[in-house]
Amino acid sequence: MNNLSQNITSVIRKTALALLIATSVTGAAFAASKVEGAPEAEHVDWSWAGVFGTFDRAQLQRGYQVYKEVCASCHSMDLVKFRNLSDAGGPEFSEAAVKALAAEYEIEDGPDVEGEMFMRPRLPKDAMPAPFAxxxxxxxxxxxxxxxxxxxIAKARGHYSFKDLFMGRDGLTGGSNYIYNLLVGYEDEVPEYITNADAHFELGDSNFNNFFDGYKIAMSQPLYEDSVTYTDGTVATLEQQSxxxxxxxxxxxxxxxEERxxxxxxxxxxxxxxxxxxxxxxxxxWENIKH
Amino acid sequence: MSGHATYVPKSDAGKWLEKRLPIISLMHSAAVSMPNPRNLNYWWVFGGIAMFMLIVQIVTGIVLAMHYTPQADMAFNSVEHIMRDVNWGWLLRYTHANGASMFFIAVYIHILRGMYYGSYKAPREVLWLLGMLIYFLMMATGFMGYVLPWGQMSFWGATVITNFFEVVPFIGDDIRILLWGGFAVDNPTLNRFFSLHYLLPFVIVAVVVLHIWALHVPGSNNPLGVEAKTKQDTLSFHPYFTMKDLYGIVLFAIILFYFVFFNPNFMGHPDNYIPANPLVTPAHIVPEWYYLPFYAILRAIPDKAMGVAGMFGAILIMFVVPWLDTSKVRSAKFRPAYRIFFWIFVFNGLLLGYFGQVSTTDNFLGIDGITNLIVSRFSTFYYFAFFVVVLPLLGLIEKTKPLPNSISEAVLGEEGAAEEAADLAAVDAKA
Structure with missing residues (x-):
């Protein structure tokens, strides 16, 4: 009875473990599996991923340029202030550069001594300008x-998988891979793998994206080759900008x-x-204590 | 297990205080001289770890409250203000958020340890009840804390859970309005949740004090489930168990801080980084992971009212475990059949947790024709059957293994126990 029960217990424990592993692995597999013939999402090897990962300053500065010249025409970024651009662990623009960047935009301030509201250039303490009122x-x-x-947005998209548990992948890689693939995942026409799977697929006014849930996205393709001209001479391919x-x-x-x-x-x-x-x-x- | 108040004040101030309020001797007997069974294994350190986590949560929570704004239009941004502008704010918030999860992990292990070794059996029923009360308060506190950042999951989780109360007969609607402070989850809801989220941890502290008091009277159970009878069965709490607990706490802190520093959002949900929007329902509303098994039970039961009853029943049934279990033997070490049912129960609980976060209509592990819903019903059935069938019946029919005469005999052998007894007697004689 004793041995038998121990054996059974150990079998149950092992099965439990195996099932746990199986569920997490198949869970991941299901998340990745799509319609047959669909392109695979790319897993980018980010410089900032991992326990020792840090940002590439030049990349962050280029990224800001893309945001500023392309994304910012529709998307706000209310929580980021200009001063953050010179913070340690960020793009680390010089303070003078940040002052100049902020001053490119105006903000309403006031009331002044006469009770009037007035416009003034933005200062590093001010938030990034929102494109719409x-x-x-x-x-x-x-x-x-x-x-x-x-x-x-990078933390509000993607999902955290069990793979994120290890190597300090931060759960952020899910969101970042999603954004990257979304930016490079546009198609001019509905691809064949969709029409093969669903003959009634209609795009309507939307745009087609391989990596958007349901494939129909309201945002038209934001980035193309040379959407920006990088000041540091980097070639502005679609992938590079993304x-x-x-x-x-x-x-x-x-x-x-980085501080964290x-x-x-x-x-x-x-x-x-x-x-x-x-x-x-x-x-x-506890040296001489039997327990 | 009385009579171990060995503290004698040495200083004049100590003597003065002892006469008026013997608080130092109370603490001394609780944490220094208290005799603990010598054979406690590492599963016993999780009580101390849970206490450590409670302190971490209270300390980080109090400082977070200094910077947080419990107002529906400002709450989300005030949390981001903590993350971005408050010195060490990100550390406070990530520690608090992950600390909640780690607190639950410690408490779940602590509860399961109690179930494995039969720690709830006489004379420790009140100890168990108080522990369950702590767990119940933790669930309420954790839920209300998750609402405070006022993200999408906060808002919709609050909506789903407060709507459960609708099924209470006659007064369901009134309860809901009372919880909401209006007719929907809104600013008044956030205000009262914040107030209660600040209050409940201190209620928990009070119940923890009672829990420790109730532990103090019968003393700790142990892996053999045989009561400590003689001096050679026990060791003083300090330094033996203080040191062991501290070591366990540091190991646990390594895991906690791994998450805080390197994977702080793993146990959260991405949607909670989207500000609450009453007009947009998230695709999947998922509660915090520590509620998932109960959420799975709710979803497994087809009728809403029964589902809610099942969900709360699943928690409440744990309160009466001491009276459901008929076995005279405490420890699963001597209960071969119980051990099997116990491990199935643990595995089943994990499985329910899995079902709590997947779509009910998807196939279970991709097996055609078997949906998650069907399997989760079997899981739900086993969950309750464990309490109402296995615990009462098994105690009556199970053939248990022979118990050792005493802890010291089991640990030291018959001769060793006699030697130790003689040694202790010699020490006593000298004194």
């Missing part, structure tokens, strides 16, 4: 669709990531050493 204005200009604020702006969006959503990781390594090292010391003391105390 309010959501209704934004919808009216975009065929009824509201372009979402981009401050947190990578750059996605990294910028990750930074915008998680501006303290660099402190984290020290904290974990400290705790691991502390645990070792604790274990040594505990062993010493």
């Amino acid at each position: 309010n959501n209704n204005a934004a919808k009216a200009s975009n065929g009824g669709a509201l372009p979402p604020d981009l401050s947190l 990578l750059d702006v996605t990294s910028f969006l990750i930074w915008a959503a998680e501006p303290k990531m 990781k660099s402190i984290g390594i020290k904290v974990l090292l400290y705790l691991i050493i502390l645990a070792g010391l604790m274990y040594a003391v505990k062993r010493r105390i």
